[in-house]
Amino acid sequence: MLDSLPFSCIFVDEAHRIKNPRSQTTRAFSQFECVICFGLTGTAIQNDYAELWTLLDWWNPERLGTMDQWRKCVTRPLTTGQSQKASTEQLAVARRLALRLVKNLLPHFFLRRYSRTAISVQLPGKSHEVVFCRLTNAQLEACKRFLSLQSVQNMILAQDLCECGSRKKRSACHHPVEQGEALKYISVFMKISNHLVLILPSPSDNQGQATRNRELATIAFPDGAPSYGLAIFDPNLCGKWAVLNTLLQTWRKERGNKVLVFTQSVKLIEMLKYHLSREGYHYRTLDGSTKQSDRMPIIDEFSNDPDVFLFVISKLAGGTGLNLTAANKVVIFDPNWNPAHDLQAIDRAFRIGQRRDVSVYQLLAAGSLEEHIYRRQIYKQQQMAIGYEASAQTRYFVGVQGQRGKEGDLFGLKNLFTLNEDSYATKMTIEKANRDQLNWALAHFDGSMLSEIPSEELAAKTGKVDTVAVDDIKGLKSFLFAEEDQEDTTAILASHGAGYMHINDDVLKPTNVEDQLTEVAIKERKRRRRSEKISKKSQEESQNSQTPPKPAWPPKRKHHKTQAPLSPLSRLYVRQHALIALGYIKEKEDLDKSAADFVNRTPQEQREILLKLDYPDEI
Incomplete structure (x- = not known):
């Protein structure tokens, strides 16, 4: 038996499979008595933080406590702080814990290469569009x-x-x-x-x-x-077919495109074969029934034969381990509960060796269970970003993973079995979160933030600024509120069953507003704790002392009054009305349209916008 051999060092590839402490895989690898163990993985966190503990405990037994201790000290605070309804205290605790995890703990156990920095110079661009297809x-x-x-x-x-x-x-x-x-x-x-x-x-x-x-x-x-034979070709039985057909027809017109289509359903692959054959597409398929000896010849045919346009692949059989850089288009036909599986499938094309930009289209049935699965994907990908980088992720959801009674809008069977027939729940969730962030910025970004602005911007505040810069800032309406023209593909899909689309990376992007919000929460927590200590000390001193406290000297001059700063609510009101008065919006409700744009702006651009709102007559 392998576990009886005296190994001095062990390397385990795809180490994320050691994620469940009760699984046979984890128990088998734990049998090795070895001083040095290395695990190789790109997804140490896939579903929750408990998976990270299992990995760390495997190669460093008992150094990080028990699973229950990890849940209490790490998992629960991080997930609670990511809730949309987290208190200031919970938000501050989660943020500080994430920073400690990333800066103090993980460096002792992890050597992590960030794909966007370490190999970004070797890769072209990638766009990941999520397409919400209307149900028939x-x-x-x-x-x-x-x-x-x-x-x-x-x-x-x-x-x-x-x-x-x-x-x-x-x-x-x-x-x-x-x-x-x-x-x-x-x-x-x-x-x-x-x-x-x-x-x-x-x-x-x-x-x-x-x-x-x-x-x-x-x-x-x-x-x-x-009947099964007739239903295969009935477009009224699937809202995604029109979108997929439109994509394939558009890409086939452009010579040189090669497409990967991933699905979890082998039965769906069989159905796709009928459609593709009828439309005259040259394609190959790979699923669990494909013999091991046939896999590489099929991959080589797709990669080297210019006539082979399409490769339909089962995620389970071909979602990992394949190099398919000949493809520059990827379609994820159905979502997986584990977002890492879909990301791994995308990386079959977007990897070292790829020379062309890669376009990814993830298809979802809007309003259905599939959309709810995607919402869970967003949540889990945000947990990854927090666990790896202490990223300031937008708090989209109320629900807290793994806490009974806090299912909110994300967890529990009641949410799973909800049909949103006339609305796009994900779209509404994202818009609300962006609107909340914009309103928070309008209410709380004050002079302390403006004081960090470079000198040329401060000069703008007093009116001493170059004419070109003034014109740029006066173009705030187009700078902030102009809607960009939709790309041709987006417009085409909208006319063929795509009710809503967004870019996945935009949803997962950390924002300056969320970062500032958490910083304020941390400062407020420190201030509150200081105040509690001072209050406690004062009470103890007053109890131990028989003499009354000495009056303050010099006495405070009550007639020297300074103008009180605007309260957050007043500042929000003033800035919202400034937007209306300047003609940038007609009603307060129009803020919804611009919230996403503001939230995704750089801190520099956000400051320019706020300067214009605070000093409309001077800029």
């Missing part, structure tokens, strides 16, 4: 029918009080939830979000699968389910 009417109706099932309602309302008056929860009274029901219906809603054909019986199904799919099809199509 058939998909919407199927979702509603499954949501109306009593078994699904029992899960959604499980924590509510039973209507019988017993004061017990429904799940513990007259509406029990059967074990395994949650996973069963999560799988069903994922299939409906992807393509309705996935719940129809197919020729490749075994007897058990065929029986289950017939039952599902009866619910989804009460008037009779279509």
Whole structure:
């Protein structure tokens, strides 16, 4: 047995697989009695901070306490502080803890290369667009029918009080939830979000699968389910098909493009084959059924044959370990609960050796379970950024991972089984967070911030500034509020079922406003603690002393009054009205349109904007 050999050093590739302390993989690697262990991974944090502890504990046993201690001291404070409703104290604690984790702890255990700095000079550009595709009417109706099932309602309302008056929860009274029901219906809603054909019986199904799919099809199509062969080509059964077809047609017109399409569903790959063959695309496929001996020849054909336009790949079989830099277009057809899996798939094309810019399009069924999975992806990617870099991430969500009663807008079955038919929940969440940050900046960015502005900007404050600079600042309306023209691809997709799009990296970008907000929270925490110490000391002295305190000398002059600074609420009111008075917006509600632009500006640009609002007659 390998674990009985006296190894002096061990290297483990893809070490993130050692993420669950109870898994057989982790237990097997823990059997090695070795002084030096190295783990190689690009994703030490994938789902939560507990995975990081498992890795650290594997090669440094017991140096970082137990899992429970890690959860209490690291996981809980960090996740609580990332909630949109975190208090000033919780926000300050989380920020200071993240900085300590990154600066004091991880350097002793991690040697981390940042792809954006270490190898950025070797890579071209990458854009990652997330496309929210509208569900078809058939998909919407199927979702509603499954949501109306009593078994699904029992899960959604499980924590509510039973209507019988017993004061017990429904799940513990007259509406029990059967074990395994949650996973069963999560799988069903994922299939409906992807393509309705996935719940129809197919020729490749075994007897058990065929029986289950017939039952599902009866619910989804009460008037009779279509046959599998005809349903494959029915565009009304999938809201993503029109978007995918539009992308492929656009890219095929431009010579030299090569496309990767990743999906989790082998059944979907079989369906794609019919479509691609009918449209005349030259393609290759790779999934779990592909023989190991055939993998490299297929990859070589795609990479070297100019006629092979498309490569359809199962994420599980080909999402890692492949070099596919011949491709410059990537489509993620369905999201994974673990964002690292989708990022790994993208990196099959965007890696060292790539010479062209890479365009990534991640397709989501808007309003469905898929959109909720993507919201979880955002949350997890933000946790990665905080754990790796102590990044000041925008607090989009109220929910706190792993804390019962704090599911908020992100966790729990009630959120999972919510259908947002007429709105884009992610869009609304992002807009609200940006609006909150803009309002906070308008209310709290004051003279202390302006004092850090370079001398030429301070000269602008007094009117002594170069004419060109004045014109630039006076162009604030276009500088802040002008909407850029949509790219051709974006406009085309919007007319073929894409209801909303955004750039994934923009959502995950740390912001100056959030950074300033957390700094204020830390200062407020220090001030409060100092005040508590002084108050406690004063109380002790007064109790021990019999003589009254001496009066202050020299006495304070009450008639020498200075003008009090504006309160945050007053400053917010004044600056909002300045935006209206200067003609940059017509109503306060128009701030929503410009909030994202302001939040993503550099500190220098934000200061210029605030100067214009504070001194409209002098600049």
